[in-house]
Amino acid sequence: MxxxxxxxxxxxxxxxxxxxxxxxxxxxxxxxxxxxxxxxxxxxxxxxxxxxxxxxxxxxxxxxxxxxxxxxxxxxxxxxxxxxxxxxxxxxxxxxxxxxxxxxxxxxxxxxxxxxxxxxAAHAPDVDRAGTAIRHGRLSLDPESWEASWAGIAVPLTVTEFGILRTLATMPSKVFSRDALIDRLRGPGFALTDRTIDSHVRNLRAKFGQAGAQDLIETRAGIGYRIGACSEG
CATH class of the missing domain: 3.40.50.2300 (Response regulator)
Incomplete structure (x- = not known):
């Protein structure tokens, strides 16, 4: 269609x-x-x-x-x-x-x-082929509906924001460089930059901060980003 x-x-x-x-x-x-x-x-x-x-x-x-x-x-x-x-x-x-x-x-x-x-259209099945929600502590992501929530509170995200967060959440122990995130989201050669990745991460932190999340994404100096603890406590 x-x-x-x-x-x-x-x-x-x-x-x-x-x-x-x-x-x-x-x-x-x-x-x-x-x-x-x-x-x-x-x-x-x-x-x-x-x-x-x-x-x-x-x-x-x-x-x-x-x-x-x-x-x-x-x-x-x-x-x-x-x-x-x-x-x-x-x-x-x-x-x-x-x-x-x-x-x-x-x-x-x-x-x-x-x-x-x-x-x-195509990124979600690569991350979660069963179509089930991705959960990490209080964070929940639904790859089929592209909906995100924190402790049951819906957080509206852009396509790029959702893609970044899903990439981090599906491999919680991995630290992703900015270049790795760019390649995951667009493929090599597209016009995302280190600065725009940083802007999207700031947006994610601000949006989830309003829902009560204080440790959504960790910065590893000189390396990149990984998902935070997202703890229940």
Missing amino acids: PRTILVADDDPHIRQLLVFALAKAGLETIEAADGEEALQIAETQAPDLIVLDINMPRMDGLEVCRRLRAEGGLPILFLSSRDDEIDRIIGIELGADDYVTKPFSPREVVARVMAVLRRT
């Missing part, structure tokens, strides 16, 4: 380019010309991923992302004309799964979209 991509950009030329490129890749598309329309479509038509421009009228892409992240983990790929590292990190910390700056190659956007969709 074809995946559906919501393309949200106030520039009709950019929407046309992306819709054409995504259609050639076998994907269905929906278009939105401003932030409010994008949010409404995302909430009512349940696309599989949203390509989201940051600078849009009525509601900018950052606010659309904030509102979507408050409700769930719809994959988001940001588009922006601002090639600035601060904007890039803000985008990741809000919960974006990837980030492309303008001008861009439509083929590059399609490649990144397909990478996120592959991770969403």
Whole structure:
């Protein structure tokens, strides 16, 4: 069944380019010309991923992302004309799964979209073929529904956040380097960086901290990350 991509950009030329490129890749598309329309479509038509421009009228892409992240983990790929590292990190910390700056190659956007969709669809069976929940102390992850909780409290995660946490939780004694996490999530050659991995880990700690988790992920200096004790006590 074809995946559906919501393309949200106030520039009709950019929407046309992306819709054409995504259609050639076998994907269905929906278009939105401003932030409010994008949010409404995302909430009512349940696309599989949203390509989201940051600078849009009525509601900018950052606010659309904030509102979507408050409700769930719809994959988001940001588009922006601002090639600035601060904007890039803000985008990741809000919960974006990837980030492309303008001008861009439509083929590059399609490649990144397909990478996120592959991770969403195919990564879970590799981790938990039986489809059962992964539990580690108070932490519970359901690979089939992509839901996470701490001591029974639901914690909404992005696709990338869920992938990082699941990778760590399934091998609790292993310390993963940032490069190892990047390879697990995207495969070699994709545009995740050490800094974006660190941003996602900060997000995970903050989200689970609100649910009462104080030891979710441990940092091993000079090496990487591993799952924390997640103890019951």
